[in-house]
Amino acid sequence: MILRLARRALGFPARRKLTQYEATxxxxxxxxxxxxxxxxxxxxxxxxxxxxxxxAGIALDDIKVDVFALVREAARRALGExxxxxxxxxxxALHDGHIAEMKTGEGKTLAATLVCALxxxxxxxVHVATPNDYLAERDANWMRPVYDLLGxxxxxxxxxxxxxxRREAYRCDITYGIASEFSFxxxxxxxxxxxxxxxxxxxxxALIDEVDAxxxxxxxxxxALFGPLGDHSGFYxxxxxxxxxxxxxxxDIDHRRRVALTETGYSEVDRGLRQRGLLKADTTLHxxxxxxxxxxxxxxxxxxxxxxxxxxxxxxDGQVTIVDTLTGRPMPGRxxxxxxxxxxxxxxxxxxxxxxxxxxxxxxxxxxxRYAKLAGMTGTAITDAVxxxxxxxxxxxxxxxxxxxxxxxxxxLHATAADKRAAILREVESAHARRQPVLIGxxxxxxxxxxxxxxxANGWRQSGAPPNGEISEKTFALLNAKHHAREAHIxxxxxxxxxxxxxxxxxxxxxxxxxxGEHADDVTRARVIAAGGLLVIGSTHHEQERxxxxxRGRAGRQGDPGRSIFHASLEDEFLTTxxxxxxxxxxxxxxxxSVAKRLIRTAQRxxxxxxxxxxxxxxxxxxxxxxxxxTLYDMRRDxxxxxxxxxxxxxxxxxxxxxxxxxxxxxxxxxxxxxxxxAIRSILTLAVDLSxxxxxxxxxxxxxxxxxxxxxxxxxEGKVASIGEALLGDILRRLMMALIDQLWSEQFERLEHLxxxxxxxRLPPHKVVAEFQHEAFDLFERTVMDFRHDLTAxxxxxxxxxxx
Ligand code: ADP
Ligand code: MG
Numbered sequence: 089m090i091l092r093l094a095r096r097a098l099g100f101p102a103r104r105k106l107t108q109y110e111a112t113x114x115x116x117x118x119x120x121x122x123x124x125x126x127x128x129x130x131x132x133x134x135x136x137x138x139x140x141x142x143x144a145g146i147a148l149d150d151i152k153v154d155v156f157a158l159v160r161e162a163a164r165r166a167l168g169e170x171x172x173x174x175x176x177x178x179x180x181a182l183h184d185g186h187i188a189e190m191k192t193g194e195g196k197t198l199a200a201t202l203v204c205a206l207x208x209x210x211x212x213x214v215h216v217a218t219p220n221d222y223l224a225e226r227d228a229n230w231m232r233p234v235y236d237l238l239g240x241x242x243x244x245x246x247x248x249x250x251x252x253x254r255r256e257a258y259r260c261d262i263t264y265g266i267a268s269e270f271s272f273x274x275x276x277x278x279x280x281x282x283x284x285x286x287x288x289x290x291x292x293x294a295l296i297d298e299v300d301a302x303x304x305x306x307x308x309x310x311x312a313l314f315g316p317l318g319d320h321s322g323f324y325x326x327x328x329x330x331x332x333x334x335x336x337x338x339x340d341i342d343h344r345r346r347v348a349l350t351e352t353g354y355s356e357v358d359r360g361l362r363q364r365g366l367l368k369a370d371t372t373l374h375x376x377x378x379x380x381x382x383x384x385x386x387x388x389x390x391x392x393x394x395x396x397x398x399x400x401x402x403x404x405d406g407q408v409t410i411v412d413t414l415t416g417r418p419m420p421g422r423x424x425x426x427x428x429x430x431x432x433x434x435x436x437x438x439x440x441x442x443x444x445x446x447x448x449x450x451x452x453x454x455x456x457x458r459y460a461k462l463a464g465m466t467g468t469a470i471t472d473a474v475x476x477x478x479x480x481x482x483x484x485x486x487x488x489x490x491x492x493x494x495x496x497x498x499x500x501l502h503a504t505a506a507d508k509r510a511a512i513l514r515e516v517e518s519a520h521a522r523r524q525p526v527l528i529g530x531x532x533x534x535x536x537x538x539x540x541x542x543x544x545a546n547g548w549r550q551s552g553a554p555p556n557g558e559i560s561e562k563t564f565a566l567l568n569a570k571h572h573a574r575e576a577h578i579x580x581x582x583x584x585x586x587x588x589x590x591x592x593x594x595x596x597x598x599x600x601x602x603x604x605g606e607h608a609d610d611v612t613r614a615r616v617i618a619a620g621g622l623l624v625i626g627s628t629h630h631e632q633e634r635x636x637x638x639x640r641g642r643a644g645r646q647g648d649p650g651r652s653i654f655h656a657s658l659e660d661e662f663l664t665t666x667x668x669x670x671x672x673x674x675x676x677x678x679x680x681x682s683v684a685k686r687l688i689r690t691a692q693r694x695x696x697x698x699x700x701x702x703x704x705x706x707x708x709x710x711x712x713x714x715x716x717x718x719t720l721y722d723m724r725r726d727x728x729x730x731x732x733x734x735x736x737x738x739x740x741x742x743x744x745x746x747x748x749x750x751x752x753x754x755x756x757x758x759x760x761x762x763x764x765x766x767a768i769r770s771i772l773t774l775a776v777d778l779s780x781x782x783x784x785x786x787x788x789x790x791x792x793x794x795x796x797x798x799x800x801x802x803x804x805e806g807k808v809a810s811i812g813e814a815l816l817g818d819i820l821r822r823l824m825m826a827l828i829d830q831l832w833s834e835q836f837e838r839l840e841h842l843x844x845x846x847x848x849x850r851l852p853p854h855k856v857v858a859e860f861q862h863e864a865f866d867l868f869e870r871t872v873m874d875f876r877h878d879l880t881a882x883x884x885x886x887x888x889x890x891x892x
Contacts, residue, residue: 102485105184106177109485113176116156123161128237131165134158135205135238142209152183155206159238163198166233174490175199181485182463183207187299187476189469189486191493192638193600193645196465200295201231203463208240208261212292215459217267219298221246222572223598227297228264235262245269254287267302270294271311271455275448278721279313279829281822283729291459298597299464300634302452303480304472308706312449315833320430321440323366324384328434330360331388339389346848347389349373357385376866380834383841384427391431401432406439408432426844446840447833453479453707454714467641471634475700479707495621495644498653501684503673508627508657509542515625515653516543516588523558523585524619527601529626529639530592533568539590539627540566548588552578557605557612559586567595575599580606585616593635603648617649626654629662629688631695656688666691708857713839716868717832724828733821734813737883738801740876744771745796747873755786771877773884774799800884807886816886823882827875835871839864 126134135158138151148155156176164170171179175195179202181188190196200216208214218224228244235242243257245265254273257263270288277286296302338353349357354373361367366381373382395401401410402418408429409418423429423441433440456462457480469476473484502508512528519526530536540550543564551563565582567575569592579596582589584605603621604613616622622643630636636654643650656663658673668691671679679687727733748771752764761778768776776796781788808816846860 102483105181105186105483105485106487109177109180110173112153112180113173115153116160116176117173119153120157120160123157126161128165131158131162131237132239135209135240139209139211139239143211148183148206148210151209152180152206155209156180156202159202159205159234162234162237163201166237167198167230169195169198171195171198171202172490174487176202178465178487179203181487182295182465185461185463185482187463187469187482187484188465189484190465190467191489191645192467192641194467194487194489196297197227197230198234200227200297200465201234204262204295205235205238205240207293207461210292212460213258213260213289214262214292215270215294216262216264217270217294217296217302218264219266219301219594219598220572221266222576223297224264224266226576245273251285251287258288267296267452267456268311271450271452272313274455274458275311275313275450278448278724281728281825293461294456294459294463296456296462296464297466299466300468300472300638301466301594301597303456303464304475304634304703307453307479308451308703308710310449310451311455313447314444315447317443317445319440320443321434324388324427324430324434324440326364326366327361327384327388328391328431330357330364330366331385331392332435333360334389334392339393341393345394347386347394348848349385349389361385376863377870379838379841379845379863379867383845384431387426387428388431388434390428391435395432397436403436403438408436408438445833446836447829448717449836450714450717451710453703454710456480468634468637471632471637471696475703478700479704489647491647493644494647495640495650495652497640498651499681499684499688500653500655501679501687502655502657503675503677503679505657505659507676507678508655508660511655512539512625512627513542513546515623515655519619519623520562520586520588522619523560523615524621524623525583525585525587525603525616526589526623526625527582527642528588528590529624529642530590531628531630531635533592535627536566536568536590536592540564543588543590557584559584559588564588564590567591569594569597577606583616583622584608585612585619593630593638600645601642620651621649622651624650624652626652626656628656628660629654629692631662631666631692632699633689633692633696636692662695663687663691666694668694705857709843709860712857712861712864713836716835716839716864716871719868720828720832720871724825727821727824727828733817733824734804734808736824737820737879738804741772741800741804741880741883742797744876744880745793745800747877749789749793749796753781753789753792755789759785768796771881771884772796772800772803773881774803800880803884811886819886820879820883823886824879827878827882831871831875831878835867838867842867 123131138155138158141151142148156179160171174190175198178188178190178196178199182200182203183206190199204214204216216227218227224244224246228242232242240262241260243260243263245254245257245263247269249257273288277288280286334353334356337350338356339347339349341347358367358372361373361381362369367373367378371378373385397403399411400413401408403409404418409420410422410424411418424432427443430440430443462480462482464482469484470486476482476484500511502511516526516528528539530539544550548562548564550566552565565578565588567578567589569575575596576599579589579591579599579601581587583601583603601622602608603616624640624643626636626639640652643652658670658679663670668687670687671683727736730736748764748767752767753759759781761780765776765778768774774796776799842860842863846856851859
């Protein structure tokens with residue numbers, strides 16, 4: 089209900105914007121005529137002049153008409169393609185930081201050059217995110233001649249590149265690459281020790297192509313950098329020894345095979361851990377600081393009482409191998425994650441495997457929110473307007489197509505899956521008989537393979553790249569987004585007469601299907617048009633409406649004829665998992681169209697609401713984690729780029745002293761002289777003359793603080809004298825950065841453990857985020873305290889070994 093209201097509310101301002109864009113587009117068309125007579129050199133000179141004006145501070149909005157006109161002329165000269173008004177409107181929407189919905193084949197790649205060129209003039213660098221490496225290269229090379237004419241440089245970042253090449257690519261005015269490379273470069277830059285080593289130069293404007301894939305489908309997929317953690321076998325063995333002695337009264341197992349310690353179990357484990365030095369005398373597993381220890385205790389418990397040897401895993405040649413529970417076959421090389429495999433190895437007395445640790449992580453959702461300006465384009469955005477608005481504060485503008493759409497869209501809802509398969513087969517056979525090209529969409533790789541098997545069982549044969557021209561044999565191609573470059577070629581030929589192609593949603597995305605085939609002559613093209621254009625068959629509805637529309641959108645591009653039909657059945661997963669009340673199936677009788685329509689809509693709405701809630705929930709967790717990351721890494725960047733590490737080290741040292749005084753010699757409570765002495769010796773390496781407080785504890789406390797400050801300062805001054813200020817500063821700078829990296833990776837791990845445990849606590853939904861936030865903050869304060877203590881302890885011990 090709320091969803092529908094919001095949807096309607098989005099309509100009005102979007103329409104007003106469109107009217108504005110249309111007016112601006114008309115001004116661009118007029119101004120464009122005056123660019124015609126420019127020589128190429130004059131074109132570039134004019135672009136240079138606009139760049140100077142932009143960098144002198146004139147608003148991009150004030151020059152956008154001039155720039156668009158210039159780019160339009162450059163495109164005409166370089167590519168022979170003159171951006172049409174629909175493309176200008178799309179580009180204007182992108183420039184305003186919106187999501188532009190432009191249908192497949194409308195020319196988004198070219199439209200993007202307009203807004204990229206304009207924003208590049210500001211000098212901040214433009215990032216264009218494409219769905220895969222192949223498209224990053226293709227689009228950059230395709231559009232380079234346009235940018236060249238304007239004197240703008242273009243770079244590409246791909247996975248296999250060293251930092252020097254990468255840095256060059258980022259130095260260009262416009263940089264193409266896949267979304268994950270941009271995100272990883274950001275994470276890696278954050279861990280560099282000098283500014284000169286970093287590769288990115290900021291986050292000004294990002295344009296995301298096929299934006300729904302990045303900001304909706306894969307929005308919360310974790311992007312993590314890993315590093316080796318080293319040998320922790322002693323830790324696992326010690327925990328194992330504690331867990332091995334537990335009795336059934338010490339734990340509970342619920343019906344979902346989840347295990348938890350009972351209260352007696354907790355005290356028993358606490359005692360065992362203390363004995364083995366894993367838990368300090370005055371702490372327990374219940375405390376937030378023990379969160380990671382508790383995680384590993386629970387994993388060891390699972391290894392002992394939930395997983396059974398020769399049922400869940402086998403031990404072969406001294407190794408723990410997971411068994412596939414369905415087939416009973418061992419699966420060598422697969423490992424349980426989050427320390428469970430190590431716990432099993434400890435239980436079975438096997439060698440304990442090395443671990444990796446997450447050094448830093450982000451998601452597209454959080455990474456792309458860093459940009460000062462963000463825009464995206466895709467064929468299907470309107471259906472996700474609410475989510476773009478709620479999560480990213482982005483508005484959707486639906487750009488009308490250049491030519492009217494004449495595609496015919498249909499749906500059929502069959503009673504059974506068998507009926508559905510038969511209908512799909514009939515559809516393919518009859519289209520092939522008149523050589524109408526067919527694209528069959530599947531929701532997953534498994535389903536695409538099942539469709540291939542269906543065709544094969546009926547006399548069809550799978551082939552690789554289709555030959556040019558007419559395909560008369562019963563052959564089909566199968567694409568599942570594994571080999572982007574090869575699949576791009578196959579999908580480009582999917583419009584050839586008689587071609588049959590099975591594809592998953594991502595396969596060949598970003599590549600156009602032209603009627604007749606990739607380089608078809610007019611006769612072939614006319615033949616395909618006569619046969620009805622491209623026929624798109626959906627083999628089931630998706631959980632969301634968008635991928636359905638995306639698939640249909642493959643047909644009928646740029647005013648081409650075409651038809652799309654979904655064949656679904658009452659047995660399909662999208663219906664059965666949505667818990668909608670469906671009519672009882674009558675074999676061989678499809679559900680009436682009006683009933684089917686309503687059913688499909690209801691199911692999809694239900695799934696969509698569920699998914700949005702899930703993503704918003706994750707966003708709140710991730711936003712908290714990201715906020716901590718940003719706080720630490722902003723500080724790390726200040727340390728890296730700032731000029732006075734000694735001063736910062738002193739401030740942190742004083743704060744560390746404050747911590748000790750507050751804990752051991754507070755103004756308002758008894759003092760712990762022994763504890764203080766021990767802490768000062770171990771952290772500050774100093775021996776301070778400590779006498780018990782007099783009647784005036786507040787003054788004593790303050791005096792003691794000042795004494796320790798002064799002694800510590802003197803000690804460090806001695807180091808400055810012997811090592812030299814510049815060198816000592818450098819050492820401290822690196823020390824601080826390395827400490828932050830290490831502490832963050834530990835903190836991140838604790839937060840992940842916390843996330844998982846909060847889920848197990850079965851709290852009412854409204855309390856979940858609050859509880860997470862509260863405990864995450866506690867953990868963060870401890871991390872920051874560890875930072876100043878560790879740093880101080882290291883700094884007080886810095887020395888230069890005399891070279892021998
Ligand atoms: P989209 O990304 O929107 O699906 P593409 O950018 O791949 O579409 O472009 C589809 C096709 O349209 C390309 O072959 C391109 O050359 C062509 N095209 C785009 N804009 C124009 C134009 N203004 N004039 C002529 N052809 C164009
Ligand atoms: Mg595209």
